[in-house]
């Protein structure tokens with residue numbers, strides 16, 4: 600068994616986890632969540648999005664959140680930016696790392712960012728130029744890599760094409776998003792085999808929603824394929840506003856439990872992570888989506 604010694608978790612709870620919440624969440628509660636996650640030892644936290652507030656109202660306060668979080672040294676605090684306007688807003692807010700996001704399916708691209716895949720890639724070019732000019736690192740996302748809520752199955756070759764475009768234009772890492780969580784260990788391994796022909800595996804990340812309860816299995820399959828970066832969301836918060844019925848990302852606590860059991864180092868404190876999840880779940884008035892957090896609750 601050839602498993603990595605270290606894995607990096609990209610905590611997307613404050614962004615992917617909260618973006619779909621219908622109830623208002625105060626800036627103070629978002630700040631508290633990010634600070635709790637920093638204290639738990641997460642090395643990378645996606646804090647918010649600089650997208651249109653008409654499209655995703657919950658992310659409207661991202662600027663204020665960035666202004667109030669306590670940024671600890673050695674931790675990356677990132678934000679989504681769908682276009683140059685979003686990038687400039689992120690820059691003004693002091694963000695030092697952004698992510699652009701494309702889709703592997705045309706229908707999802709239209710629903711999510713109101714343009715075709717190729718138009719979205721064109722929009723990212725000025726973002727990449729501006730980011731380079733300002734020394735900002737850019738991560739790339741591809742959504743619907745293992746299925747689309749509108750188009751159904753998505754050919755891995757199509758995913759590879761979009762991922763390659765993002766990588767070639769300068770994204771240092773491309774996160775492959777199973778937006779609706781329909782992937783299996785088999786389809787995940789096949790996808791990575793195809794995408795891995797064009798992009799080194801240490802430049803790929805896995806982003807698994809847990810709708811079908813396959814996320815941990817898919818992470819394990821990805822580990823076996825040489826992937827060592829995974830996106831996850833504390834308490835399994837989230838869902839995508841443009842993927843009806845999709846549940847949240849795989850819970851960070853559950854991924855940590857898996858990795859701990861494999862002897863893989865992350866530097867994350869489980870108790871503090873569980874506490875961070877419990878606090879935000881209390882704010883939201885909902886149970887944690889993490890099996891580990893539910894089992895450990897006192």
Ligand SMILES: CC(C)(COP(=O)([O-])OP(=O)([O-])OC[C@H]1O[C@@H](n2cnc3c(N)ncnc32)[C@H](O)[C@@H]1OP(=O)([O-])[O-])[C@@H](O)C(=O)NCCC(=O)NCCSC(=O)C[C@@](C)(O)CC(=O)[O-]
Pocket residue numbers: 615618648649650651652654655679681682684685686688700711712713740741742743776777778806808839840
């Ligand atoms: C991309 C747009 C803006 C196109 O939206 P559009 O309506 O086509 O944009 P537009 O350029 O025609 O502008 C329309 C209005 O939006 C404003 N606008 C334009 N850009 C911005 C901006 N950056 N920030 C704030 N405002 C902006 C612009 O100024 C204008 O304002 P108005 O004149 O009407 O007052 C819109 O579709 C959008 O914001 N979409 C965001 C969708 C989103 O955030 N989805 C969730 C994140 S992706 C995800 O969750 C998947 C992922 C990453 O987790 C991986 C996975 O699981 O698959």
